[in-house]
Amino acid sequence: MIFFIVQFSRNPTANGVGVDLLKGGIMKIGIPKGLLYCKYHPFLTTFFTKLGCDVVISEDTNKNILDAGVKYCVDEACMPVKIFHGHVASIKDRCDILVIPRIMQLWKNEYICPKFCGLPEMVINSIDNLPPTISEPIYATSQKKLYNWAKAAGKYLGKSNNKVRLAFHSALNAQRDYEEGIFDKGYEVNVALIGHPYNIYDSFSNMNLVKKLNKLGVGIVTGEFTHEDTLRDVAKKLYKKPFWTFTRENYGFAINVAKEKIVDGIIYVSSFNCGPDSIIIELIKNSLPHFPFLILKIDEHTGEAGIDTRIEAFADMLERRTRIESNFSTHG
Ligand code: SF4
Known part of the structure; x- marks a missing residue:
């Protein structure tokens, strides 16, 4: 696992939007603070920031976000997926493009829950008036595969190969430097x-x-x-x-x-x-x-x-x- 495999699938309605929006100024990229954001936010935020975008992140989960998630998401979904919908709803009007990570694989021969595979479709079909989304599948089983995702996302935003390469390596470093986990000491x-x-x-x-x-x-x-x-x-x-x-x-x-x-x-x-x-x-x-x-x-x-x-x-x-x-x- 490179740390996570990302492949963003482009929303068909979003083709070319990235480049067009860039002509109007700095692009605002919305990243919902739900699901695996807690684990991979250093990579995502660094990548888009280094590409020169403004990154708009939703607030920590709160009652309003949960209520919005329950309102928009199908009843049968688990609470984390509902909460993700709430995060999307909370930032959709504040960004030009929304990132909905469709995380497929972190390790070879293993998958993430099926709800991750279909997350973009769930969200796009549940919440009206969304901005274009970056939602290509993410396969993080190797650096090369993850870089393929980065190239696709960068190209979509109209960025040069060189800028994407530099942003990608900065993002990888940020992820590697991120210390996660809890290991309390001093308790009986x-x-x-x-x-x-x-x-x-x-x-x-x-x-x-x-x-x-x-x-x-x-x-x-x-x-x-x-x-x-x-x-x-x-x-x-x-x-x-x-x-x-x-x-x-x-x-x-x-x-x-x-x-x-x-x-x-x-x-x-x-x-x-x-x-x-x-x-x-x-x-x-x-x-x-x-x-x-x-x-x-x-x-x-x-x-x-x-x-x-x-x-x-x-x-x-x-x-x-x-x-x-x-x-x-x-x-x-
Ligand atoms: S593994 Fe899937 S079903 Fe279970 S909590 Fe996560 S997203 Fe929901």
Whole structure:
């Protein structure tokens, strides 16, 4: 994985628009702060900024964005996809061109969730009066493939090959310099926080879970600190290797962190209606039947009080297991 594979598919209605808009001044490129923006924003923002564009980013997720997402998106979608729609709605009138990353592959022979593959179509057919979009498929399995995407996006915006090449390398460097992940130190009780990145790092979606756990005296470790080879080796032991990248990584992280006794428990943050999560959660439960494991399912109707009660009870149980009864039941 170069870091992520991007291939933007051009909205047919957008052909030639980039060059035309440039004639009128600095182009405003809108990037919604939803889904994998939390992971790949250094690349995207640096690339378009270095191309000389103004980058317009939506606000952090908030109630207005969630409400707009629920309004525009189909009911059956998971909450992160609804939230992405809300981010689009919040910036569509403030940009000349919208980026809707259609992220297909990060690693060879694996894919991202199908909802990513069809994300541009979902958005374009749900929200009226959108500006032209850059939405070509992104394949980030090699630098060359990612560069192909960059060339297509740059050409669309009327930029020279040389400018695109320089912007691309700056963007890659920005992504490589970006340090992601949480590895708390100094806590007596620690949990692995597992889930898709947008569920872990969007504090509005997960109702400030990270801060709440820290306040309860619970340290957090996320999967970015486990080597890719380890995640891959663990998943190989399954009867069939998971087809979806984040599913494989989450499974590998959960099993490794429990077996190596790096944490005292696992909290899995999952979106209601998430197909990949419904499989991997069962696999983790089957592989770790006696390890403390809390599943938090979130959607737009989830009440904060319910989340608070569950994490308090889980933290309390872990604390007792750690300090008082080393073999305390995982069921409380
Ligand atoms: S992996 Fe799950 S949460 Fe993520 S977009 Fe797909 S269905 Fe939604």
